[in-house]
Amino acid sequence: MSQFLRHADATPFASSLIEGLRDFGYSLETSLADIVDNSITARAQRVDILANTTGEHPWIAVVDDGIGMSEHALVDAMRPGSRNPKEERLEDDLGRFGLGLKSASFAQARMLSVYSRFENESVCATWDLDEVAKSNAWRISLQDAFTHPAIEGMNGASVTAVIWRKLDRLDGGYQNSAADRARTINAALSQAEQHLRLVFHRFMEGKRPRLKLFLNGRLLAPIDPFSESNPATQFDQPDDLPLSKGLVGIRCVTLPHHKKMSKIAWDETGGPDGHLKSQGLYIYRADRCCQTKANQSHFSRDLNPLGYAKTTPLGKSSGAVQLEI
Ligand SMILES: Nc1ncnc2c1ncn2[C@@H]1O[C@H](COP(=O)(O)OP(=O)(O)OP(=O)(O)O)[C@@H](O)[C@H]1O
Numbered sequence: 001m002s003q004f005l006r007h008a009d010a011t012p013f014a015s016s017l018i019e020g021l022r023d024f025g026y027s028l029e030t031s032l033a034d035i036v037d038n039s040i041t042a043r044a045q046r047v048d049i050l051a052n053t054t055g056e057h058p059w060i061a062v063v064d065d066g067i068g069m070s071e072h073a074l075v076d077a078m079r080p081g082s083r084n085p086k087e088e089r090l091e092d093d094l095g096r097f098g099l100g101l102k103s104a105s106f107a108q109a110r111m112l113s114v115y116s117r118f119e120n121e122s123v124c125a126t127w128d129l130d131e132v133a134k135s136n137a138w139r140i141s142l143q144d145a146f147t148h149p150a151i152e153g154m155n156g157a158s159v160t161a162v163i164w165r166k167l168d169r170l171d172g173g174y175q176n177s178a179a180d181r182a183r184t185i186n187a188a189l190s191q192a193e194q195h196l197r198l199v200f201h202r203f204m205e206g207k208r209p210r211l212k213l214f215l216n217g218r219l220l221a222p223i224d225p226f227s228e229s230n231p232a233t234q235f236d237q238p239d240d241l242p243l244s245k246g247l248v249g250i251r252c253v254t255l256p257h258h259k260k261m262s263k264i265a266w267d268e269t270g271g272p273d274g275h276l277k278s279q280g281l282y283i284y285r286a287d288r289c290c291q292t293k294a295n296q297s298h299f300s301r302d303l304n305p306l307g308y309a310k311t312t313p314l315g316k317s318s319g320a321v322q323l324e325i
């Protein structure tokens with residue numbers, strides 16, 4: 001039978017498939033969270049989100065002091081599907097598909113540059129979707145002598161900067177009005193700021209936080225949806241839920257009465273939708289708050305007028321994770 005088998009080349013067209021990578025459903029906040037998540041996995045202790053929204057060519061960058069990448073590792077990182085989802089990863093590495101860096105970036109920008117300094121060698125790799133549209137080739141450009149305001153003054157031995165330019169998805173269509181464009185991007189950034197403070201709050205807490213996250217030089221404070229440090233918060237006994245791939249810890253938390261919290265802490269723990277809507281299940285994986293009540297529209301609203309109950313699976317939940325597009 002096999003001698004009758006024929007083959008044909010079905011290599012994807014770069015120019016169409018790469019445009020498809022833009023539409024996985026990322027918002028600015030989830031895109032930034034994916035990039036910061038990569039920085040945390042790369043052992044970064046400081047991450048700077050820098051944005052120039054007022055210039056003629058606005059840009060956003062995420063710069064970290066993590067382990068950096070050699071040129072070889074950087075070229076691999078730029079490849080869509082750079083890692084096999086079946087590959088075993090370290091427990092605290094939430095990466096899986098080898099796609100996030102590219103799809104999260106392309107969702108916001110037509111130009112992605114990643115600069116990395118590793119063992120005193122530096123190189124910058126760039127995907128420019130306009131170039132791919134012209135060449136229809138899976139080809140990135142490499143620059144040894146790369147300069148950009150985002151990396152000025154970053155003197156550490158290892159630095160990685162993810163730089164987004166050509167922000168066509170963020171400019172609100174205001175190509176000709178710099179002021180309106182800046183206002184639109186700044187509003188999205190301010191929403192993203194809240195999201196990042198919540199998702200990574202466990203890394204940002206304490207006197208010696210594991211992560212210092214800055215936005216244009218301003219240190220961001222964590223938002224803990226459970227107000228764990230407030231002595232009036234009530235914690236139920238933790239419980240373990242056995243799933244096919246391991247145990248998931250579950251704990252129910254009741255927030256203090258609003259009189260026992262500052263106005264700012266009360267508003268922030270309630271989130272933009274307020275406390276009634278924000279009670280429910282919060283899912284943490286490797287200390288990242290991956291899912292909040294606010295993004296679970298399928299959960300029924302179980303209002304509790306006496307206290308605001310939130311439930312959190314604790315520790316690692318190594319259950320099957322699916323790519324949700
Ligand atoms: N800030 C960084 N510092 C060092 N290496 C990085 C950094 N960001 C990304 N990388 C490398 O690039 C690779 C590709 O990143 P990408 O986000 O595309 O995929 P992933 O994190 O492996 O999986 P996922 O698609 O689930 O996010 C990572 O596996 C990592 O090796």
Ligand SMILES: [Mg+2]
Binds near residue numbers: 034038101
């Ligand atoms: Mg990733």
